[in-house]
Amino acid sequence: QVQLVESGGGLVQPGGSLRLSCTASGSIAGFYAMGWARQTPGKQRELVAIETTGGTTMYADSVKGRFTISRASAPNTVYLQMNSLKPDDTAVYYCNGKNFGTAQQLGLMAESGYWGQGTQVTVSS
Secondary structure, eight states: OOEEEEEOOEEEOTTOOEEEEEEEESSOSOOSEEEEEEEOTTSOOEEEEEEETTOOEEEOTTTTTTEEEEEOSSTTEEEEEEOSOOGGGOEEEEEEEEOHHHHHHHOTTSSOSEEOOOEEEEEOO
16 A cells, blocks of 8 residues: 655745645655645645656746756655745645656646645744
8 A cells, every 4th residue: 555644734824934844754775756735625636846856847837947856766655846926826735656657648747646645834923
């Protein structure tokens, strides 16, 4: 059984920074791509950043220039550095893992693959 566990969420003031971490474990050889999505009440979950094992990264327009995704040397570990946070970034953030087949068939930014339980990020003064 695959498990993804996120950490690092919390409350931060506008303009501040947070770093999220995610580690995957279980019966997997290794995800081809790992990323982050977010969801607010009443809205669909959206991918905001993803990185492949080859180093290809993709970002949602809403976070470009402010968020940076990186994969650690440890297998199946991914980080999301979030800078210049805005109140609109408030959401539950979910870690995402995709196998090669899923990424090829549905696309890197598709809402598919494996998911963590989520961690709350609140940006407020």
